[in-house]
Amino acid sequence: MRRLITEVGEWFDRRLQLAAPIREAAEHPVPRNTASWFYVFGSAALTVFLLQLVTGILLALIYVPSASEAWSSLQALNHDVTLGWFIRAMHGWGSNFMVAIVLIHMVQVFLFGAHKFPRELTWIVGVFLLLMTLGMAFSGQVLRFDQDAYWGLGIGASIASRVPIAGPMIVKLMLGGPIIAGATLSRFFALHVFVIPGMLIGFVCLHVLMVLKLGINEWPMPGRLVKKTTYVTEYHELTKKDGAPFVPYAVWKDLFFAAFILLAIAACAVHFGPFGPTGRPDPTIIQTAPKPDYFFLWLYALLSLLPPSMETPALLIGPVVVIIGLLLLPFLSGEGEKSWRRRPIAVLTILLVATTLGTLTHLSGFTPWSPHMNAWSGDPVPQQFLRGSSALERQGALVFQVKQCRNCHSLGESGGQRGPALDSVAVRLTQDQLIRQVIQGGGNMPAYGKNLSPAETTALVAFLETLHPVGQTPAHNAALDHGGSKN
Amino acid sequence: MPNENTISRRGLFMKVGILFNGLVATALAVPIVRFLLSSVTRGRASAYLSWVPLGHVGEFPEGETRLATFRNPYVTPTDGKTADTACWVRRVEGDQFQVFAVNCAHLGCPVRWFPQSGLFMCPCHGGAYYRDGSRASGPPERGLFEYPYKVQDGLVTIQAGELPTPGSPTASLFGKKPPCAG
Numbered sequence: 001m002r003r004l005i006t007e008v009g010e011w012f013d014r015r016l017q018l019a020a021p022i023r024e025a026a027e028h029p030v031p032r033n034t035a036s037w038f039y040v041f042g043s044a045a046l047t048v049f050l051l052q053l054v055t056g057i058l059l060a061l062i063y064v065p066s067a068s069e070a071w072s073s074l075q076a077l078n079h080d081v082t083l084g085w086f087i088r089a090m091h092g093w094g095s096n097f098m099v100a101i102v103l104i105h106m107v108q109v110f111l112f113g114a115h116k117f118p119r120e121l122t123w124i125v126g127v128f129l130l131l132m133t134l135g136m137a138f139s140g141q142v143l144r145f146d147q148d149a150y151w152g153l154g155i156g157a158s159i160a161s162r163v164p165i166a167g168p169m170i171v172k173l174m175l176g177g178p179i180i181a182g183a184t185l186s187r188f189f190a191l192h193v194f195v196i197p198g199m200l201i202g203f204v205c206l207h208v209l210m211v212l213k214l215g216i217n218e219w220p221m222p223g224r225l226v227k228k229t230t231y232v233t234e235y236h237e238l239t240k241k242d243g244a245p246f247v248p249y250a251v252w253k254d255l256f257f258a259a260f261i262l263l264a265i266a267a268c269a270v271h272f273g274p275f276g277p278t279g280r281p282d283p284t285i286i287q288t289a290p291k292p293d294y295f296f297l298w299l300y301a302l303l304s305l306l307p308p309s310m311e312t313p314a315l316l317i318g319p320v321v322v323i324i325g326l327l328l329l330p331f332l333s334g335e336g337e338k339s340w341r342r343r344p345i346a347v348l349t350i351l352l353v354a355t356t357l358g359t360l361t362h363l364s365g366f367t368p369w370s371p372h373m374n375a376w377s378g379d380p381v382p383q384q385f386l387r388g389s390s391a392l393e394r395q396g397a398l399v400f401q402v403k404q405c406r407n408c409h410s411l412g413e414s415g416g417q418r419g420p421a422l423d424s425v426a427v428r429l430t431q432d433q434l435i436r437q438v439i440q441g442g443g444n445m446p447a448y449g450k451n452l453s454p455a456e457t458t459a460l461v462a463f464l465e466t467l468h469p470v471g472q473t474p475a476h477n478a479a480l481d482h483g484g485s486k487n
Numbered sequence: 488m489p490n491e492n493t494i495s496r497r498g499l500f501m502k503v504g505i506l507f508n509g510l511v512a513t514a515l516a517v518p519i520v521r522f523l524l525s526s527v528t529r530g531r532a533s534a535y536l537s538w539v540p541l542g543h544v545g546e547f548p549e550g551e552t553r554l555a556t557f558r559n560p561y562v563t564p565t566d567g568k569t570a571d572t573a574c575w576v577r578r579v580e581g582d583q584f585q586v587f588a589v590n591c592a593h594l595g596c597p598v599r600w601f602p603q604s605g606l607f608m609c610p611c612h613g614g615a616y617y618r619d620g621s622r623a624s625g626p627p628e629r630g631l632f633e634y635p636y637k638v639q640d641g642l643v644t645i646q647a648g649e650l651p652t653p654g655s656p657t658a659s660l661f662g663k664k665p666p667c668a669g
Contacts, residue, residue: 066565066567067565067566067567067568067569068565068566068567068568068569069565069567150569151595151596151597151611154590154594154595154596154650155594155595155596155611157595157650157652158590158593158594158595158652158653158654159594160652160654161652161653161654161655162653162654163654167652167654167655168652168654168655169527171650171652171654171655172526172527173523173524173526173527175526175650176526177526177535177561177563178535178559178561178648178649178650179559179561179569179570179572179648179649179650180569180650181559181562181563181565181566181569181570182563182564182565182566182567182569183526183563183565185565186565280568281568281569282568282569282571283568283569283571283572283573283589283597284556284568284571284572284573286554286573286589286597286598286599287599288597288610289596289610289611290596290610290611300611300612303593303594303612303626304611304612304613304626306626308626308627308628309628311626311628369612369613369625370609370610370611370612370613371608371610371613371615373599373608373610402603403603403604404601404603404604405604407601407604407608418613441623441624444624444625445624446606446615446617446623446624447617447623448604448605450605450617451604451605451618
């Protein structure tokens with residue numbers, strides 16, 4: 001039996017002649033200390049990519065890329081097809097893991113100085129791989145053709161439309177027509193299933209080829225500087241003196257980590273299940289608060305918090321600056337210190353970016369900038385704010401409730417966070433200031449002058465004046481104390 | 488041995504071959520590019536826009552704002568429900584109307600009308616508009632997009648067909664800038 005296998009193998013290899021180069025690639029020497037758990041993220045990203053290819057093909061057996069059928073075909077996958085839910089969940093969780101692992105891989109590469117000479121092109125190809133991964137994540141969210149996908153496309157179109165001159169053209173090109181409809185889904189299907197994966201396969205091959213040709217980045221030692229003139233010789237000496245064949249010396253850690261990641265994705269898939277689909281993509285159902293998937297939540301938060309005038313420049317110029325910066329990085333710092341111990345700015349940059357993205361993602365979990373669209377109507381003014389109040393003040397409390405002030409303002413810790421909490425507003429604003437604020441708005445508050453009768457305004461302000469903690473006196477116009485006139 | 492100034496027969500054929508392929512590729516690129524850009528070129532001169540009826544005037548009480556829906560005038564066979572569109576119809580008085588797109592002028596999320604506070608509010612990033620569509624607060628830089636309308640034979644009719652976006656000409660042609668946008 002063994003002889004037969006050997007003979008068949010030899011028959012193929014006489015024709016393919018691949019055994020020798022494969023053995024050479026597998027056994028190429030790597031510096032001993034790179035056989036580390038820090039060096040497993042690249043191969044893990046490749047493993048998850050392969051998982052996405054397999055689960056993606058399986059989903060395509062059932063999925064129908066048509067605006068009128070896609071949502072139903074996802075329901076069929078979730079509920080009718082045996083284990084369809086599991087394959088969807090694996091693909092969905094796989095995409096989350098892929099984005100996370102690619103980012104971790106990138107941070108590790110950056111902190112270990114692996115983007116420096118002679119691996120500049122490996123880094124640049126990696127930047128494109130990151131962009132393609134994010135492209136896959138966005139287009140994948142579109143294929144889950146539900147309410148979030150529909151309005152997410154609207155947000156994409158609104159951003160694209162802001163490009164000067166070409167904006168409207170780009171929107172029609174992106175949507176495949178004048179509105180988000182059948183042609184839009186079809187072209188995102190083509191992108192997600194043919195165009196981007198095809199490019200990804202090509203770029204992944206290039207990326208891995210360069211890792212093999214140039215050798216894995218050695219463990220960075222503080223004080224061992226990269227010089228273009230000497231690096232390649234030094235690296236070869238290192239692998240000769242202190243090297244070991246990649247297989248089996250280093251590969252076992254990659255294998256263990258890859259299996260662990262696959263297991264983690266499967267565990268998430270079983271425990272949490274597939275993502276959506278949420279409601280039907282029917283644009284006439286407007287009772288929806290669309291939100292992007294996890295990896296774009298930071299952007300969602302950023303778009304709420306940027307001042308309006310800065311938004312278009314930030315949206316159009318920001319990504320270009322970031323991408324150019326990433327592409328130029330290996331040329332700007334192509335030599336010198338590799339170790340993160342001697343590169344404080346690199347470490348601080350990573351910490352700053354991670355903290356920013358983390359904070360924005362955290363904020364998007366409870367969207368303090370959004371009015372509470374559903375909570376207001378059932379929330380009466382809490383009793384403690386009405387004890388001992390006069391008839392006028394109670395009338396004001398009613399106006400406060402009916403005019404939905406709590407969509408944006410909280411009272412007794414319930415209500416929106418769009419505007420400031422009003423529990424102690426009387427301490428901050430005088431009667432005159434309250435009237436002005438209610439009638440004219442300002443500071444991001446709409447003006448209610450046209451929407452309140454003078455009697456309603458008087459009552460509302462009378463109620464607002466009672467909102468101060470016990471023992472604290474309300475604000476008052478000091479000018480009046482000395483007989484001065486208002487204003 | 489040919490000297491440097493002469494071209495061999497095979498060399499010439501190779502160059503002609505490359506040229507021939509280049510010509511064929513250019514010729515084929517024309518239909519390919521035209522196909523790819525069809526969604527853009529077809530929409531020139533507002534070809535996507537048409538007048539669509541929303542309902543009888545009587546369906547919209549004076550002084551109130553109601554949600555109306557219409558089927559997009561330009562549809563393809565696989566559009567399904569996505570070609571149905573909603574809009575907010577405000578009947579100011581008599582035959583005077585304002586018809587707003589549901590899409591927020593910030594990033595296109597669907598705004599909702601709150602009659603009690605007299606505001607349109609957006610659930611995504613907190614944009615708010617007054618009853619006449621002008622910007623009240625939040626990230627939008629302008630008021631809600633408005634559809635051109637006319638009242639004909641008792642029917643409220645609007646010119647629609649394209650997704651209004653902050654940068655599209657559809658929005659800037661008949662959209663309305665907020666009165667005191669600063």
